[in-house]
Amino acid sequence: MTLTQTLFEALDAVPLVDPHSHINPRWATSDTIADLLGYHYYTELAHSAGMPRSRIEEPDITPHEKVARLFEYLHHINHSVQWSWFLELSNDLFGFQAESIDTSNWQKLYDLALAKMSQPSWEDEVLRKSNVQRIFLTNDFDDPLDDFDTYRYVPCLRTDDLVFHLALPQTRERLAKATGIQVANLKDLQDAIGSLFAHFVKYQVRACAISLPPWFSPTAIAVDDASAQAAFQRLLASQSVSQSDREIVAYWVFWRLAEFCNDMHLPFDLMIGVNRKVYPEGVFQGQDLYDSRWSMIQYAELLNAFPKVKFPVSVLASVSNQELVDYAWIFPNVIANGHWWYSNTPTFIQHDLRARIDAIPRNKIIGYYSDAYKLEFILPKYKMFKRILANVLAESIVIERRLSESFAIDLGTQILRGNVDSIFFSQE
Amino acid sequence: MTLTQTLFEALDAVPLVDPHSHINPRWATSDTIADLLGYHYYTELAHSAGMPRSRIEEPDITPHEKVARLFEYLHHINHSVQWSWFLELSNDLFGFQAESIDTSNWQKLYDLALAKMSQPSWEDEVLRKSNVQRIFLTNDFDDPLDDFDTYRYVPCLRTDDLVFHLALPQTRERLAKATGIQVANLKDLQDAIGSLFAHFVKYQVRACAISLPPWFSPTAIAVDDASAQAAFQRLLASQSVSQSDREIVAYWVFWRLAEFCNDMHLPFDLMIGVNRKVYPEGVFQGQDLYDSRWSMIQYAELLNAFPKVKFPVSVLASVSNQELVDYAWIFPNVIANGHWWYSNTPTFIQHDLRARIDAIPRNKIIGYYSDAYKLEFILPKYKMFKRILANVLAESIVIERRLSESFAIDLGTQILRGNVDSIFFSQE
């Protein structure tokens, strides 16, 4: 067994806590492989390869028909890492052993998977095979939280709507319904946000999270700031709100979130860099891209203002990784978190992970999260990461730095699991 | 034979169509090695290493003298990848077998090459040894196109002059001469551009192309836009034209080009990122550099407006590669195209190619183009690329993703050749 294999086997035996996903705890696994192939990674790549959106998103087609249609285009991505996830989960979870999955054999897979997915034990079986104990969710602020097992599915308060979409009446209506507070001014808004935090804390929330656009440069705006109050009034009153007012309100709310995280001892996951709807004609969830011209320095004021809040930071593009490494090297409250979305491919993971392991304190590297929408994807995504982690540890730690195999395994275990425990589950 | 060697041999047997060059079809090969060493890669590097421009560009020196002078400095670059191209072509095309080429032996090479180049069959021989069937050109808009074989040398309409240099009277005179239209307003200009497209289409043009500066952010400006008309009038009238007027006219023309590409079903090659004349005292063609702070998001409006135009995109710097990968992942009309100029070195090709193969649909990766000015360079540049491609396929596809050798060869063949055919030679 090679060094890398030895390390992989050891890491593969570590029980996982997945610190970020989009799992719906009430419908965590798939009903058919249409739920798997409906993952935006596949629909957007099929569309990118030439498949019209109207064929993919035609209403009222059956799952079976949807899968049949997608396979007309999926051979265009059969080399990609995204496709390798589907191949690997089909093998490991359904026992479907084939060199490729294509128009010639998908029907067999469909039936095999359907049989597996129909069993009541499927959710448990997937988790057991994936070696996963707990999974963080992405909960809307008005999610009830009382209808699932919050030990297995860890609540995480997602706050994009509060920061960016308060200009939409429906957001404010949802907020009023969730908190009982009709928000008429910033004081009300602060109370409403406080009420949400109290609700989430009651249900063992373990993180607050938000995704942020490249232009975001948060700055302190006091609760009683008159111009913020005026901007918020205009936002409540008007149909067409200026970008400037939106930004003022966004920064005001964001700062309040950081304050509540501080008060509640909650880590605040920052997922930085996404521009929404860059390609509005794209498929569902396949419309977002980015502008890589931003800098961690936009967060310097925040990081200085909240030294006790842990900020696990994800960056969208690999060109931001060195800034993340170096801000985590200097700021005690910056933690490098996973490999997000467009950087969740082997070339970038390998490069970014090596740089992190070179220079960040080992208690501040959260190796990975699945970002999965369905439980079945946790297994192949983590396997990909564990192979790369084993490889990086072999090269950087054992060969370059001449430390022992057991040292490398300890380090890898901490990166894969230990830091999730210490960062999200220890209240200081 | 190692895996990488097996893959390389298979890829090396694929007949090529080179989708971008600066070959002059009326003078495609070199007369002496002065034509090869006069390639700006060598003159600019010799100059960078200390050779005065006046020594390189002294008028009326013989080719022999030029070569003699250059070899006083070329030992400073004998380790570089650019020099490896010259070593490899000297070996493969001239049969010059030597560990190095330097002041001690260049005379022998000079004579050997001269004998080869003087043979009437030289052009055919170079193409045969290079395994190249067709080569795209870079044609000025007023190139006659009727005096060469447009099967072997595929016309490509280069449009930099139209977009960026209409303020120069000589550009407008060339346009008038080529089209018979004296451009007095934007309507005339549109007609003239239309006439150019018709001319090129008559001669089987297969692409429109342009190189673009980092600041370029194309936006729709309608044909009858009054402020564009006014800007164009000022540009026609004035000696000193404002940057703002230049930009308005540039965007107006660029949008028309995209419309004609749409109407004519022509791919539009975008080569993004170059600043011209950053070092005006540099040698001929050795004055351009760049500012890597630009984003693909500057092209979002264009990409959304022309969903049916294929945009093969080249980026100048490797830090832009992930944006290119991700825009090609999401936008059906974005194609990743080759490794351009300052990114055409092994370190960047390897990193950029791996990232593309990880995540872009396989029908949207154009592996390489030579960018050559003389046919002799096609062989060593493509060899370099094929070695790297073989290596990336071995690591990413066969080892990491555990797909078969034949799968890797099929994928490599598509990247090297198949996509050139399907993107430039199939009219939808």
Next chain:
Amino acid sequence: MTLTQTLFEALDAVPLVDPHSHINPRWATSDTIADLLGYHYYTELAHSAGMPRSRIEEPDITPHEKVARLFEYLHHINHSVQWSWFLELSNDLFGFQAESIDTSNWQKLYDLALAKMSQPSWEDEVLRKSNVQRIFLTNDFDDPLDDFDTYRYVPCLRTDDLVFHLALPQTRERLAKATGIQVANLKDLQDAIGSLFAHFVKYQVRACAISLPPWFSPTAIAVDDASAQAAFQRLLASQSVSQSDREIVAYWVFWRLAEFCNDMHLPFDLMIGVNRKVYPEGVFQGQDLYDSRWSMIQYAELLNAFPKVKFPVSVLASVSNQELVDYAWIFPNVIANGHWWYSNTPTFIQHDLRARIDAIPRNKIIGYYSDAYKLEFILPKYKMFKRILANVLAESIVIERRLSESFAIDLGTQILRGNVDSIFFSQE
């Protein structure tokens, strides 16, 4: 012995001249390992891992107590490349052989090192073991220079204070004291700077150096420019100086420095990209970070204006490396210099060095400098670099480009040593 080992052994035998350090020539080595572990790389990483600054920087604690406290946190960085430097120097300089250094055995190391450091021959011994002949310093403009051996410790005029801190009265007082000139206007200032250069030249200065923030875009401002004069008057008069005035004065002084470098035939080291005090609550020297959004194009005017001044350029982040490579490829006066600070980790060195060796003339690559504050760090830092250099030469030069081992060793020797001689010690 593998190819990489063969190359490493040959390179390791090359006597070094270290072209940039912060060594104090009057106190060049450490008194205890507290001087080594007080290096900001360790204090800032210990702080980042959770150690309060007040514990690290408590006044009047003994060196022994300081080390004891640090070891409560240093296990958090025992995987890092920074820690590997300490492990390696402890082994090679003190003969301390242990798999790890931690709370269980640091006391033994402390005593062993103390005994070594107390010997009068320690400075010579460290230099001999490090194979170092000469070391460049970082001298303040008012450093006397007459109380150390300027052959061994090569003076280098550091100019940050002159460019960025003339608004501080104490800077102007230091300048007056050093030059005898009470600066009342720009003419005085020019005379004072000239006086400093004369002083440094008398003591065999071999370079002028400066570190620069990302926003810096130097431009020519004439000696008799009235608006610069007015800005300088406001700066002399006022307590609160505008950022605009600061920048004008900074550019004015910077341009004068370049002129003096030109007149005195001195290389001008530019270390580009650092923002100071981004984390003001950080430990001493552990507060600086950066914004990677800058471009070499900001220096185009300077590089064009001073073609005879050699500019060894260091960049803070690896995303700037390709720009550096390409500006060094085109501009004769740009030299790629070392791997600075946050880019001085194996992942970035490897990637950046490969790209430089691909494409920059070999006489314009300065491989490395230690940046060390104490002589003991020169050995492990250079060892790390030499291992990477051997590896890159093996892969790029011997395997990829199929050149010989002896070719690779010659190239490596030039990169490691030869170019330091030719760039800093040959007066044209």
